[in-house]
Amino acid sequence: MPSGSAPATASSRPPVEESAAVESISLSATGDIIMGDAPNKLPAKDGDGFFDSVASSLTSDLVMGNLEQPLTGDTGTSKCGTPKRPNCFAFRSPPAYAGHLKEAGFQLLNTANNHSKDYGPQGYQNTVAALEGAGLAHTGAEDQITVVDVKGVKVAVVGFSPYAGANNVNDLPAAAAVVSAAAEKADLVVVQVHMGAEGSDKNHVKSGNETYFGENRGNPIKFSRNVIDAGADLVVGHGPHVLRGMEFYKGKLIAYSLGNFAGGGRTLSRDGILKYSGVLHVSLTKEGAFTGGKFVSTYLDDLGVPTRDKTNERGRKMVADLSGSDFGDDAAVIGADGSIKAPA
Secondary structure, three states, X not given: OOOOOOOOOOOOOOOOOOOOOOOOEEEEEEEEEEOOEOOOEOOHHHHOOOOOOOXXXXXXXXXXXXXXXXXXXXXXXXXXXXXXXOOOOOOOEOHHHHHHHHHHOOOEEEOOOOOOOOOXXXXXXXXXXXXXXXXXXXXXXXXXXXXXEEOOEEEEEEEXXXXXXXXXXXXXXXXXXXXXXXXXXOOEEEEEEEOOOOOOOOOOOOOOOOEEOOEEOOOHHHHHHXXXXXXXXXXXXXXXXXXXXXXXXXXXXXXXOEEXXXXXXXXXXXXXXXXXXXXXXXXXXXXXXXXXXEEEEEEEOOOOOEEEOOOOOHHHHHHHHHHHHHHHHHEOEEOOOOEEEOOO
């Protein structure tokens, strides 16, 4: 979608007077979203009510998610159609499922990941058409800077991944350049990034590049700090399929992975810690200052449906522990109520 072509404020909200002072705006974000896998692994009721358990937890001025699948019919071109990919996974949901995202409250979806082109270029084009048809903004194509207006504050969202057609997480100078360009277009810059190795043993953030099945999936720490140096105000990570810790760098929050938010049709593993996820909430001033945040715990139920974890708050506890163990004095401080604070 061209920059600035989709307002981020839902039409159901009352308009904000131009003279009203906005001290801060609220942003929310999730990790990986797969609603099902057509034609045989779709959720009950054709996805109606799929996000009901978590919809109220998403509410903010700008709601973002990582769409980990195309919304398309069968294009006849699947990335898993060759002998070289015997253990390949390709997912797709019907284009109409963009409506489920809209109904849940999502306003902007990231497509910079390893599944957005599961059904080839046409499948990706169909996804873009489905999102735009539902009034949803999107980001993730190479050099794409999506700017949305949030209560009079211009927010640029840029997606990165290690895959062709997206801004490259492994090209740090190019990443800095596109973020700098985004900062020229908007008041705030949010980086959505699909990075890091996958698996239940990959929940810790370590120095250096991470690889998975021979793919260089980036150096999460170096990349995140690089884009903040270039002008990013918030980094939202996903891709490892597990929760990871959070740190502050130069006053900016880095969430290294928000885990598996939705895996309809049992498309994502629910074994052990792979089932835990959450919704990240962050409040920022127009100048980019962090004024508060919260982590709301969720999990995948037996069918892969995103479910609020009100009783145990397991995701919140995991993020708190991982943040402290991985980042020490720079760790985000996660309170018992889920509040996120910068270290003293």
